[in-house]
Amino acid sequence: MANKVFSKDAWLEALGGLKEHYRVFLPLKDGDFFTYKPIEEAKKIHFDYDNTRLSPKGLIFPQSERMFEFSLDTQDPEANILKEAPKDDSPRAIVGVRPCDAHAVGLVRRNFDNPEYRDPWWVKHVEAATYVGLGCNAPCATCFCKSVGGGPFNEEGLDAMMVDLGDRFLVRALTEKGEEFLSRVQGGEAADEEVLKEARELAQKVTDEMPDTVPTGRLKDLPVMALFEAPFWEEVAFACLNCGTCNYLCPTCWCFDIQDEVYKTEGIRLRNWDSCMFPLFTLHGSGHNPRDQKFQRVRQRFMHKLKYYVDKYGDGVQCSGCGRCVQFCPVNIDIRRVCGLMDAYEPGA
Amino acid sequence: MENPYLPYPVRIDDIVVETEDKNLKTFKFVFLNPEDEEKFAYTPGQFAELSVPGKGEIPIGIASSPTEKGHVTFTVNKVGLVTTHLHNMKEGDVMGIRGPLGNWYPWEEMEGKNIVIVGGGFAFTTLRSSIVYALHPDNRPKFKDIIVVYGARSPGMLLYKDELAEWEKRDDIHMHITVDATDDPDWKYNTGFVPAVTEQKVTSSENAIAIVCGPPVMIRFTQPVLEKLGFPPERIILSLENRMKCGIGMCGRCNLGDQYVCKDGPVFSLAKLKNLPPEY
Numbered sequence: 353m354a355n356k357v358f359s360k361d362a363w364l365e366a367l368g369g370l371k372e373h374y375r376v377f378l379p380l381k382d383g384d385f386f387t388y389k390p391i392e393e394a395k396k397i398h399f400d401y402d403n404t405r406l407s408p409k410g411l412i413f414p415q416s417e418r419m420f421e422f423s424l425d426t427q428d429p430e431a432n433i434l435k436e437a438p439k440d441d442s443p444r445a446i447v448g449v450r451p452c453d454a455h456a457v458g459l460v461r462r463n464f465d466n467p468e469y470r471d472p473w474w475v476k477h478v479e480a481a482t483y484v485g486l487g488c489n490a491p492c493a494t495c496f497c498k499s500v501g502g503g504p505f506n507e508e509g510l511d512a513m514m515v516d517l518g519d520r521f522l523v524r525a526l527t528e529k530g531e532e533f534l535s536r537v538q539g540g541e542a543a544d545e546e547v548l549k550e551a552r553e554l555a556q557k558v559t560d561e562m563p564d565t566v567p568t569g570r571l572k573d574l575p576v577m578a579l580f581e582a583p584f585w586e587e588v589a590f591a592c593l594n595c596g597t598c599n600y601l602c603p604t605c606w607c608f609d610i611q612d613e614v615y616k617t618e619g620i621r622l623r624n625w626d627s628c629m630f631p632l633f634t635l636h637g638s639g640h641n642p643r644d645q646k647f648q649r650v651r652q653r654f655m656h657k658l659k660y661y662v663d664k665y666g667d668g669v670q671c672s673g674c675g676r677c678v679q680f681c682p683v684n685i686d687i688r689r690v691c692g693l694m695d696a697y698e699p700g701a
Numbered sequence: 702m703e704n705p706y707l708p709y710p711v712r713i714d715d716i717v718v719e720t721e722d723k724n725l726k727t728f729k730f731v732f733l734n735p736e737d738e739e740k741f742a743y744t745p746g747q748f749a750e751l752s753v754p755g756k757g758e759i760p761i762g763i764a765s766s767p768t769e770k771g772h773v774t775f776t777v778n779k780v781g782l783v784t785t786h787l788h789n790m791k792e793g794d795v796m797g798i799r800g801p802l803g804n805w806y807p808w809e810e811m812e813g814k815n816i817v818i819v820g821g822g823f824a825f826t827t828l829r830s831s832i833v834y835a836l837h838p839d840n841r842p843k844f845k846d847i848i849v850v851y852g853a854r855s856p857g858m859l860l861y862k863d864e865l866a867e868w869e870k871r872d873d874i875h876m877h878i879t880v881d882a883t884d885d886p887d888w889k890y891n892t893g894f895v896p897a898v899t900e901q902k903v904t905s906s907e908n909a910i911a912i913v914c915g916p917p918v919m920i921r922f923t924q925p926v927l928e929k930l931g932f933p934p935e936r937i938i939l940s941l942e943n944r945m946k947c948g949i950g951m952c953g954r955c956n957l958g959d960q961y962v963c964k965d966g967p968v969f970s971l972a973k974l975k976n977l978p979p980e981y
Contacts, residue, residue, distance in 0.1 A: 419706055422754045432754045432795040433710045433733075468964065469949045472702045576958050580978045607953030610706075610946045614755045621754075626952070633954050634944050634980075637759075637780040640917075642943065642980040652980075656956070664959040 353525040356540035357547050363514075363521045364397050366537045367447060373536045374445040374482065377411055379404045388446065399448055399516065402492050403674060407453045407603035408446055409460070412477035415600075416624045419473070419610070425617040434621065441476045445533060447484040447514075452495070452674040454483050454509035455502040456603035459661075459670050463606050482529045485510035487555060491562050494675030496688055498559065499566035501668045505555035515551040522551045566688045567695040568669055572662050578699035579659050580651070588690055589650035591683035596627035598653065598677035598685075604670050607633070628652050654690050705949050708752040708797025709737040714772060716792055721857030725823050726788055727764065727776045730798060741801060743767055744808065745830040746940065746968050749800030750948050751775060751787065759783045760945040760963065763801065764826040766833035768840070773798065776826045776860060802948040803967050806831055806938060811910050815846040817903055819923055821895045821915030822853055825860050827940060828914050832868065841873060848903055852879040852895040852919075856888055877902040896922040906931035912938045924971065934972035941967045941981045957981060 358366060368391065370376050376391040381398060385405040391397075418437035425431055457478065464474035488495070488504035497503055507513055512530035515522040522543055525531040599605045609626040612619055626633055629649050635641045643649050661670035671687065678686050715729035728751075732738045743749075743763055750758040759781075765774040775798075779788045790796070806827075816835065820828040828851070835844055849868070853859045859878065869876045869890075879891035879898045891898050895915065903911075903926075911927050913920055920939065927937050943955035943962040950964030957977040960966065969977075 424755050432797075434708060434752070434754060434797060436704065436707065463951055463953075466950075469705050469951065470702055471951055472704045472706075475702065577976060577978070580958070606951070608946070608951075610758065610952070612755050612757050619755045623952075626954070628953070636942070636944055637784070648980070652956075655958075655978075656953075660956065660959040 354531055354534045355522065355524045355543035355548065356534060356537065357517075357543045358521050358523065358540040360519060360521060362539045363523070366539045367391060367397070369538050370445060370536060374443050374533075375440075376445045376447060377408070378447040399486060399514070399521075402490075403450050403453070403676070405676075405680075406601060407456065407674065407676065408449055409453075409456065409603050411444070411446055412457070412481060413460070413464075413474055413606065413608075413625075416622055417473060418620050418622050420621040422619045422621070423617055424614060424619055428617075437620065439473065439476065441480040443482065444480055445482045445484060448486045449483050449510065450488060450674070451485055451504060451506040451508075451510065452497045452502055452672040453603045454485050455497070455506055456672040456674070457483070457509045459604045459672060460606050462665050482511045482533045483509060484523070484530070484533060485513045487513060487515045487558075489516055489554065489558055491558065492675060492679075494678040495562070495673060496566045496675060497673035498562050498564045499688075500568065500671050500673040502672055504558050504562055515554065517547070517550060517554070520547075522547055524551075566673075566691050568658070568691060570695045571658055571669065571691075572666070574659070574694070574697060575699065576659060576663060579694055579697060580655060582694070582697050582699075584693050584697075585651045586647045588654070588685065588693070589647035592629070592646055592650050592685055593683060594629040594631075594646055594649060595682060596629045597680055597682065598687075599627040599629060600625060601676040601680055603672055603674055603676075604657070628656070650685075654687065654694070657687075658691055658694055706799070706947070708750065708758075708799040709741060710734065710795060711773075711798050713790060713792050713794045713796070716790075719776060719860045720823075721855070724779045725776055725860065726779075727774055727860075728787070729765075729772050729774045731772050733795065738771075738773075741773065741798070743773075743801035744805035745834045746805030746827050747801040747803050748827070748948075748967060749773075749775070749798045749802055750945075751777070751783070752797035752799055753783050753786050753790070754796065756783045756786045758799065758946070759787075760802070760942075760948060762824075762827040762830075762940070762967075764829050766830045766837070768834055768837040776823065778823050799948065803963055804965065806912055806940075806968055807910065812843045813908075814844065815848065815905075815907070815909035816844055817909050817911040818847070818849045818851075819895060819899055819911060819913045819915070819927075820849070820851045821919040822858070823860060824914040824916065824940075825851055828912065829861055829864070831912065832874070833864075836868075836871075836874060845908065846875065847873070848875045848877070850877045850879065850895055850899045850902060852881065852898065854881045856880055856883050856885055875902075894922070895919050896926050899923055900926045900929075903927075903930060906936070910936045910938060912940075914940045934975060935970050937971040939969055939971060939974065941969060943981055
């Protein structure tokens with residue numbers, strides 16, 4: 353696979369030249385935080401963020417997405433028949449993705465692309481995307497990717513990886529898509545062994561120094577009903593406001609709602625991110641609600657990520673350790689602590 | 702790529718008001734594209750999303766049997782936005798159905814066995830599908846005795862009254878219809894709650910599978926009756942309802958632990974449910 357080294361200025365210029373091949377999205381400064389935006393909106397590109405406020409999941413699973421369009425005009429012979437909404441699935445490059453957010457794509461894939469059903473929009477948006485990662489030279493105090501199957505230079509889910517070497521970026525292709533991306537980037541020089549070694553050593557050092565603090569090893573063997581009935585859920589949920597911030601910031605939360613909207617005789621069916629923190633999420637038409645209490649909803653979120661998912665797919669937790677929910681929970685509920693409580697639980701003790 | 706969210710366009714062919722409170726109507730749908738009927742190949746116990754453009758979708762059990770060709774029927778209780786709108790629709794109106802979705806009653810396992818069907822209220826829909834299916838001449842020889850206990854609040858609240866009367870006359874199905882209470886002097890069937898009538902009329906669990914579908918209170922009190930009769934939890938089959946949107950295990954709201962009611966259910970054995978969080 354190809355490797356190239358760019359001076360930082362040359363790299364920024366090269367990204368600007370990709371427009372004819374890709375719609376390029378990258379983190380841009382937006383007030384006091386970063387958010388993924390089209391490169392056309394860039395005044396200045398800084399690859400110096402910890403991470404973006406919202407994860408890049410919205411670029412393939414939009415917060416609100418049109419599914420179908422229809423006419424309610426009684427004169428229209430096609431009235432009330434749903435038609436797929438047109439989509440732009442031209443190639444898009446998502447540049448500067450932190451490894452946790454790329455790892456999350458694989459975790460979510462199991463939901464949207466499985467042997468029984470394929471979600472056509474999610475699948476096509478992912479197929480259209482080239483993920484160009486940015487290794488983490490300085491993980492945050494809230495990061496715990498290393499504890500959940502990832503790492504600050506983890507390559508899973510990425511097509512190419514940028515490594516910040518101070519005054520230069522090393523960009524390494526990791527997949528065919530990444531190879532194609534790199535071939536279209538103008539400038540740069542082939543990386544020599546010295547640069548590759550420097551990058552390897554950096555990655556090794558940062559990875560080694562990052563603490564591995566969140567235990568997950570017992571989760572799969574603990575009985576599901578014992579964890580469900582564990583005594584700590586009321587306490588875990590005590591301060592929760594059910595605001596849903598954790599859901600919206602999470603790169604692995606995939607739940608959605610489907611709604612119809614109508615203007616005059618034109619209608620659309622759309623899906624929107626939803627939140628298991630909201631009572632309406634599970635409210636039956638009869639008025640019965642299987643999760644009508646706050647602690648039940650909080651329990652659902654953690655049990656889904658840390659137990660149900662683990663049992664269903666047998667390959668780790670549904671969390672990539674990005675730490676957004678830890679940083680931005682208004683009442684400081686910390687998934688690392690909850691995971692620790694669950695993992696250490698002794699049924700009947 | 703097949704789009705599992707795209708409903709098949711259908712036309713409402715017939716609407717029957719089922720109950721005296723007029724809150725339950727049976728809708729008979731015909732596919733606008735005849736080839737869609739083949740794609741909508743279902744088995745009793747499954748459900749579909751009824752799609753009313755501009756209002757939304759609702760998951761409803763399929764009330765017709767795959768042995769009934771040319772149409773598919775659903776009995777809908779009027780409760781919320783979509784169902785209320787549907788109740789106001791007319792024959793000839795176009796809408797959508799999406800499915801079939803979910804699993805079905807364990808038909809293969811039931812072969813060579815007695816089938817005990819216990820239903821209450823308006824949950825009788827997929828049980829109707831099952832009875833019509835099992836009584837079909839191609840299928841009837843596969844099963845031994847078919848025993849049905851079906852109850853409603855009052856005679857006027859029973860679904861499918863004409864068919865119930867016909868099944869009563871047959872000798873290859875044992876019908877035990879009941880109402881909670883009635884002041885109708887001509888009422889010729891049972892009076893009493895479903896669990897009590899089940900206890901009276903179902904005498905054996907030998908070589909039998911029980912399918913139970915009804916309101917939670919009925920299920921709660923029928924379960925011990927069946928267990929007392931000797932039904933092990935593996936042979937007590939329940940059909941659940943949860944709020945749903947996608948119907949294909951993606952939108953995330955109908956789960957019980959690692960199972961989705963929409964995709965891994967709605968049919969679960971009691972044995973399976975005993976190891977799942979009771980969030981239904």
